[in-house]
Amino acid sequence: MTTAPVQEPRNSYLDAPHGIASWLLTKDHKRIAMLYLISITIFFAIGGLFALGIRLELLTPKGDLVPGDTYNKLFTLHGVIMIFFFLIPSIPATLGNFFVPIMVGAKDLAFPRINLLSWYLYVIGGIIALAAVAGGGLDTGWTFYTPYSTQASQTSVTLAAMAAFTAGFSSILTGFNFIVTIHRMRAPGLTWFRLPLFIWAQYATSLVMILGTPVIAITLTLLMAERSLGFPIFDPKIGGDPVLFQHLFWFYSHPAVYIMILPGMGVVSELVASISRKQIFGYAFVAFSSLAIAILGFLVWGHHLFVSSQSIYAGLVFSIITMLVAVPSAVKTFNWAATMYKGAITWESPTYWVIGFMGLFLIGGLTGLFLATLGLDIHLTDTYFVVAHFHYIMVGGAIMAFLGGLHFWWPKMTGRMYPEPLAKASAILVFVGFNLTFFPQFLLGYLGMPRRYHEYPPEFQVLNVASTGGATILGLGYGLCLVYLLWSLKKGQIAPANPWGAKGLEWEKTQSPPTTFNFDEDVIVTEPAYNYAGTKVHHG
Amino acid sequence: MADVHASTAAGTGVVAHDVHAHHPRQQHHFYSMDQQLEASTLGMWVFLVTEIMFFGGLFMAYLLYRYWYPEAWAAGSNHLNVLMGGLNTAVLICSSLTMALAVRSAQVGSRMGQVVNLILTILLGATFLVVKYFEYAEKFKHHLVPGVNFDPALPRPEQLFFSLYFIMTGIHALHMVIGIGIMLVMLVWAARGRFGPSYYGPVEVSGLYWHFVDIVWIFLFPLLYLLGAHLGHGGA
Amino acid sequence: MDNAHAPHVVTPIRTYITIFVMLLIFTGVTYWVALHDFGALNTPIALGVAIFKASLVVIYFMGVRYNTPLTKVVVVSGFFWLLIMFVLTMGDYVSRSWLGVPGR
Numbered sequence: 001m002t003t004a005p006v007q008e009p010r011n012s013y014l015d016a017p018h019g020i021a022s023w024l025l026t027k028d029h030k031r032i033a034m035l036y037l038i039s040i041t042i043f044f045a046i047g048g049l050f051a052l053g054i055r056l057e058l059l060t061p062k063g064d065l066v067p068g069d070t071y072n073k074l075f076t077l078h079g080v081i082m083i084f085f086f087l088i089p090s091i092p093a094t095l096g097n098f099f100v101p102i103m104v105g106a107k108d109l110a111f112p113r114i115n116l117l118s119w120y121l122y123v124i125g126g127i128i129a130l131a132a133v134a135g136g137g138l139d140t141g142w143t144f145y146t147p148y149s150t151q152a153s154q155t156s157v158t159l160a161a162m163a164a165f166t167a168g169f170s171s172i173l174t175g176f177n178f179i180v181t182i183h184r185m186r187a188p189g190l191t192w193f194r195l196p197l198f199i200w201a202q203y204a205t206s207l208v209m210i211l212g213t214p215v216i217a218i219t220l221t222l223l224m225a226e227r228s229l230g231f232p233i234f235d236p237k238i239g240g241d242p243v244l245f246q247h248l249f250w251f252y253s254h255p256a257v258y259i260m261i262l263p264g265m266g267v268v269s270e271l272v273a274s275i276s277r278k279q280i281f282g283y284a285f286v287a288f289s290s291l292a293i294a295i296l297g298f299l300v301w302g303h304h305l306f307v308s309s310q311s312i313y314a315g316l317v318f319s320i321i322t323m324l325v326a327v328p329s330a331v332k333t334f335n336w337a338a339t340m341y342k343g344a345i346t347w348e349s350p351t352y353w354v355i356g357f358m359g360l361f362l363i364g365g366l367t368g369l370f371l372a373t374l375g376l377d378i379h380l381t382d383t384y385f386v387v388a389h390f391h392y393i394m395v396g397g398a399i400m401a402f403l404g405g406l407h408f409w410w411p412k413m414t415g416r417m418y419p420e421p422l423a424k425a426s427a428i429l430v431f432v433g434f435n436l437t438f439f440p441q442f443l444l445g446y447l448g449m450p451r452r453y454h455e456y457p458p459e460f461q462v463l464n465v466a467s468t469g470g471a472t473i474l475g476l477g478y479g480l481c482l483v484y485l486l487w488s489l490k491k492g493q494i495a496p497a498n499p500w501g502a503k504g505l506e507w508e509k510t511q512s513p514p515t516t517f518n519f520d521e522d523v524i525v526t527e528p529a530y531n532y533a534g535t536k537v538h539h540g
Numbered sequence: 541m542a543d544v545h546a547s548t549a550a551g552t553g554v555v556a557h558d559v560h561a562h563h564p565r566q567q568h569h570f571y572s573m574d575q576q577l578e579a580s581t582l583g584m585w586v587f588l589v590t591e592i593m594f595f596g597g598l599f600m601a602y603l604l605y606r607y608w609y610p611e612a613w614a615a616g617s618n619h620l621n622v623l624m625g626g627l628n629t630a631v632l633i634c635s636s637l638t639m640a641l642a643v644r645s646a647q648v649g650s651r652m653g654q655v656v657n658l659i660l661t662i663l664l665g666a667t668f669l670v671v672k673y674f675e676y677a678e679k680f681k682h683h684l685v686p687g688v689n690f691d692p693a694l695p696r697p698e699q700l701f702f703s704l705y706f707i708m709t710g711i712h713a714l715h716m717v718i719g720i721g722i723m724l725v726m727l728v729w730a731a732r733g734r735f736g737p738s739y740y741g742p743v744e745v746s747g748l749y750w751h752f753v754d755i756v757w758i759f760l761f762p763l764l765y766l767l768g769a770h771l772g773h774g775g776a
Numbered sequence: 777m778d779n780a781h782a783p784h785v786v787t788p789i790r791t792y793i794t795i796f797v798m799l800l801i802f803t804g805v806t807y808w809v810a811l812h813d814f815g816a817l818n819t820p821i822a823l824g825v826a827i828f829k830a831s832l833v834v835i836y837f838m839g840v841r842y843n844t845p846l847t848k849v850v851v852v853s854g855f856f857w858l859l860i861m862f863v864l865t866m867g868d869y870v871s872r873s874w875l876g877v878p879g880r
Contacts, residue, residue, distance in 0.1 A: 247865045
């Protein structure tokens with residue numbers, strides 16, 4: 001980093017044009033990314049409040065804080081909001097929207113107005129979700145299983161389903177925009193194998209969004225038709241099959257978890273290359289592994305149906321393929337480690353987030369294998385083991401990657417640096433808090449504590465109290481992050497164009513923050529990604 | 541805006557490429573009209589893939605229940621009016637022809653061709669919806685609407701057939717309504733001379749959407765209407 | 777593939793009319809077949825005809841014949857993905873009876 005004072009660039013996308021209307025009617029992918037960032041942060045906070053409710057209830061073995069029915073609403077809404085309104089959009093709609101065009105050397109996404117539409121759909125979906133919360137909540141579990149959701153639940157099921165449907169449509173539009181942009185708007189010289197791995201990851205994610213999300217849309221439509229219009233589809237009394245709902249639901253919802261993790265893996269590739277000052281080891285393997293995860297991810301949904309009366313032969317097939325889908329993730333992890341080996345590691349805060357990611361994702365991924373094993377799953381299904389497994393991946397993995405990426409690219413997006421010591425503190429708080437929250441849950445699940453119960457046998461209390469304690473520390477870590485990032489917008493040191501000395505079009509060819517059309521001159525690419533060995537990189 | 545290129549109104553040929561430095565309809569983030577058209581076409585196909593998966597979920601439910609309840613499925617199908625369904629199939633096939641001709645008219649710069657064919661497409665689409673209305677009215681009259689007045693004397697799985705019938709054809713009809721709306725916009729623009737050999741993307745991608753809705757019906761017709769035809773009967 | 781370029785071919789009206797007539801004819805065929813009992817073949821024939829008609833629309837009316845290879849891959853993938861859903865889901869239901877389990 002240079003020591004000379006840096007002048008704040010004029011005419012960045014943040015300055016011109018001015019006024020609320022110019023933001024609400026913008027076609028600029030960077031502004032849309034920031035609009036999304038604000039919205040998803042709000043929903044993250046709301047989802048976090050529901051989590052707080054859960055953890056507070058679970059401090060004591062008896063269900064004494066809230067009635068059981070209310071507890072059902074707490075965990076359901078926590079799940080619905082975190083999944084549909086935070087995790088699924090998170091990296092794609094913020095970092096993806098901001099950097100996909102820049103990384104391919106384009107002035108914007110292929111369809112800027114549709115991009116704006118996708119944000120409005122997200123907001124409308126969010127408002128409908130809040131209406132559902134206000135109108136009685138939802139107590140079906142985020143999985144909406146029938147026949148409870150279609151016939152028995154007295155809560156705002158239809159509204160909640162509409163909210164998820166709308167958010168899903170928003171995500172489809174994002175995915176479709178990325179696919180066309182990456183195929184048709186790459187700058188001259190930018191062949192597929194010169195693309196940053198973040199782009200490969202976003203591309204794979206977009207494939208999943210396109211092929212999977214419509215299925216949850218139709219599934220929720222069928223649910224709403226049965227519940228609100230009285231059209232029997234899954235009703236066993238008429239001959240319908242509740243397990244069909246599960247097949248249709250999980251056909252999307254399993255690939256959905258890859259929507260949540262693949263972008264994070266793309267972020268990690270970018271950060272690891274920059275942190276290590278090295279080309280990513282096995283670039284092509286990492287690129288193809290994203291595609292492999294996206295494709296294989298569509299073939300494993302039955303592992304959510306092992307105990308549902310699904311045939312044992314189907315279970316066998318799904319179990320084997322589930323184990324296979326772990327392989328490309330392992331390939332990535334090995335390649336990141338190999339990249340960092342003998343790299344010139346710099347210990348700035350993104351490094352902390354990345355290392356946190358790698359450890360936590362590893363544990364989360366490995367525990368997935370336990371659950372993929374048919375016999376073990378009978379014991380572990382619907383216990384806290386499952387809860388711990390998916391939180392390790394989605395929070396320990398996806399959210400740490402998101403925060404790592406947010407920190408790494410913060411100077412580029414906002415033109416400001418955040419206070420480095422606080423950033424490191426926040427990463428450590430999140431890591432410690434996270435492990436304290438969720439590691440005990442592996443033990444609890446193995447010992448037999450079921451999920452979605454508001455009370456438990458007294459012998460489980462110690463682990464539950466530890467978990468709640470951890471959740472508090474985790475919350476503090478996130479809160480600290482929010483505070484100093486907001487603070488930096490006004491008071492942070494002005495950032496140079498390339499504070500990390502990283503390779504990449506966003507670092508080398510745009511200012512911090514970029515101008516509205518990104519580049520001052522047309523981009524022509526002549527070198528591979530992460531070409532640290534090739535050229536001297538200028539800091540600042 | 542008149543298009544000044546020479547064009548053939550009929551017959552085959554390759555359209556001359558527009559060599560204007562910056563076509564007024566070219567959006568700022570594209571570097572050529574070709575790139576814009578290819579992006580739009582690819583984009584519409586990617587969107588249609590989502591529609592395939594959307595309708596696909598319905599076909600999945602259909603597939604399972606037909607496997608489980610073949611007699612109820614045949615009996616349910618027998619209650620459907622094959623004549624009306626067949627007529628609608630023909631109507632949609634005609635509308636696909638007129639739609640293709642409308643796009644072709646834009647490609648060769650015939651404003652009249654676009655307007656006439658778009659009007660025909662819209663009228664045919666509206667005809668489809670009118671026939672559908674009469675069909676649905678018949679179902680109401682015969683107590684075949686689940687959740688509303690379904691005849692309790694009929695075997696229960698038949699109610700599943702009718703649920704899927706209404707949902708599948710209903711969502712299809714909704715797509716038709718949206719399609720007609722899109723075509724009305726295209727009609728207004730075409731009438732104003734907006735499209736020509738150098739710019740016809742919107743008509744083409746709207747056409748893709750329209751053809752897709754036709755394809756869904758091509759599958760719905762035999763799967764819903766023709767199951768029980770060989771059992772005799774075939775009209776409600 | 778970045779600069780893959782589909783020539784802007786204008787399909788002759790004759791071709792469109794031919795396809796149109798074929799679609800109508802095959803609609804008649806599928807109706808005729810349905811009136812007769814071919815046993816287990818009724819469904820494959822109906823599906824086969826529908827797939828053939830849909831292919832005509834995709835290839836000619838939608839112009840995929842003249843599109844880039846990428847577009848063709850996109851079209852095929854969509855239908856293929858549906859196949860994945862059908863095959864793996866029905867795989868469950870069909871194989872449930874293979875293993876004798878009390879109560880099933």
